[in-house]
Amino acid sequence: MKLYGIRNCDTVKKARKWLDESGVAYEFHDFKKDGLSPELLERWEQAVGWEGLINRRGTSWRKLPNEVRDNISARSAHDAMLANPSMIKRPVVELGNDVLVGFNADEWAGRF
Template identity: 60%
Template structure:
């Protein structure tokens, strides 16, 4: 199974996830969506699979610094626009596992996905 990890290299959770994969000897590709960009279609696929609420990181500094007007009336379309404009608002890491996708890092979940 080919795994593709999306995130920002200096994110602590992304670092932890990549270290875990390296220690487990699991090959993966890394995509820095701040530097390399993010296609709207790919983000839409994540939103379709997981829901925009799961993909948008409301606890992150980038989201918290938004004007209240930008946070008001948040829906799928507005959330997608915000995430495309500022990819740091995407919960990290996003992992594509062949046909599946996940956000965040959980060693137990990732171990189960690799065992499947």
């Protein structure tokens, strides 16, 4: 299992704490520090859709000009997330062929 996110993100901290306390082994990848490849982002987009990856409540999304937000498409969203990984909803978990986005302790308890 691989957990992707940003080390200082509160939701990622909660997710990592939950995994540690639950004894679930995982590898952590800080995509702000360690980077995010276009191929990895494409894999997530295919699994959950680009709409499911964008954190529309985050500062990075709100900082985009209204024209960009109002006319967002799969291509422009992909480019924006690559340029600013902070825009991605966190954490992203790869578990085999499954991709999960966000942290929900109840859902995770049933999966791990």
